Amino acid sequence: MLTRINPARLFLKGAVAALAALGLNACVETGPTISASQPVPVALLVPSGSAASGDKVIAQSLENAARLAMADLQGVQIDLRVYDTEGNADAAQRAAVRAADDGAKIILGPLHGEAANAAGKAVAGRGINLLSFSNNTTIAGGNVFVLGATFENTADRLVDFAARQGRRNILVVHANTVSGQLGRNAIVSAINRSSARHVGTVAYEFSQEGVINAVGEIKAAAEQGQADTIFLTSDTSGALPLLSQMLPEAGISSPTVQYVGLTRWDIPSQTLALPGVQGGWFARPDAALTQQFQTRYAQAYGGLPHALGGLAYDGIAAIGALVKSGRSTALTTSALTQGAGFQGVNGIFRLRANGTNERGLAVVSIRDKQVVTIDPAPTSFGGFGF
Known part of the structure; x- marks a missing residue:
């Protein structure tokens, strides 16, 4: 039984802090004894x-x-x-x-x-x-x-959902930063644990010029791999506003390709007004x-x-x-x-x-500048997880 307790700038330069990585240590049993009857x-x-x-x-x-x-x-x-x-x-x-x-x-x-x-x-x-x-x-x-x-938890949730929707050919796009590389690793690992296919990866230098120069390469990779999903590691303070504008302008748009984000696309709320993020998917806790x-x-x-x-x-x-x-x-x-x-x-x-941890996340989409839940967060771990 589940235990319960009641309860911009178009582009911002600078590196994003490292958030997640693979290759974890094994758990060893430890912990003190306590007296539950005492504070x-x-x-x-x-x-x-x-x-x-x-x-x-x-x-x-x-x-x-x-x-x-x-x-x-x-x-x-x-x-x-x-x-x-x-x-x-x-x-x-x-x-x-x-x-x-x-x-x-x-x-x-x-x-x-x-x-x-x-x-x-x-x-x-x-x-x-x-x-x-x-x-x-x-x-x-x-x-x-x-x-x-963690990146891993979010990537697993979104890749699994995409695969269940028939979106199985996934192209990964990431900044050539520590955070971007860790995000890439999490997404690729999630793909390898799923029924989806990793059809390519495109890295870009973390600058406005780097993003602009990468658009043609992303388009070519998407076409060559017959990608039906493009998974972005970028966030709203980084390359997301520019990528979400330029990729559709280059002809990579829905419904042919589904854009998915590893980060929250609703923070800050002004991001919801960007034309390029409409229809995109990301994950967040139960609102x-x-x-x-x-x-x-x-x-x-x-x-x-x-x-x-x-x-x-x-x-x-x-x-x-x-x-x-x-x-x-x-x-x-x-x-x-x-x-x-x-x-x-x-x-x-x-x-x-x-x-590490596993959290129950909802999959949401942006429609008409509003966040809409398309797959609710689970309320128990029965049949959910990895």
Whole structure:
């Protein structure tokens, strides 16, 4: 049974942060014993004190969301202890050690991949699992789990849906950046696990000139591979606006070719007005659940949460659901990776044995400048997943 807790510029130069990769570490059983009848010490590592723009807002949103989740728990007491990481690996490592010394049974956070990796290593020998807010799957494995939405999860969902719609000849288009290459890897791996075919890949230099120069190559590759689907890794702050304009102008348009995006095409909302994205597909969490969380958060704290805030709620929800079982082994790796998963603020999710996660996503399309759900997010993991 599923465990539940109630709840532009046309082109922006610059590299996108690395989000996901393949080649993950195997999961090793670890985790302390707890007394479920007593408040469970949980450490929350947030990027307070960071010099990076926006980290202060994220830190507050993460803490607020965690406390909101605690208020929703029934019959479970969490002793939440908050530690600052200053947004860097060294401080995160020190905070993790301090949390362990203070008796933490599990660590929630930190945000950045490098910091999470350092913190996880610092407490691995002490049998403490860490649920990071990062989506960088290169750090996942052992005692480190990532809660953030991953390229792999999104690619699997969209490739599977495309194949079921008869869209099986997929051309991958990506920026020649770390993020673009990781996105490409995720899509190609998803294709290889499906009934679809990988009919080609086109990379472009991450500049306006690079995108323009790649249009002819993309068209040729699509024609040669008889592509009926073009999967783009670009986002709305990068090449998406330019690609979505120039590719249809070059004659690559629907219904012959279906455009699919690895990133959210509804953020910012102005993107929905672009002619080239009309009819495109992408994946996102259940919108009704997201709205419900935002409303509750606003009522409690007087403003909207940061987009990453829900990850802290999800972490507390999972911890609380497991502790409620009453088992002393509730926070071991085998318990954290139980197949039924958990209900979070954005829908169902579960942690995988390799430290990554699987989230139930809806497939949506843009029609008349509005987002329309064409395949709802699953409400359980029965028959869904990989």
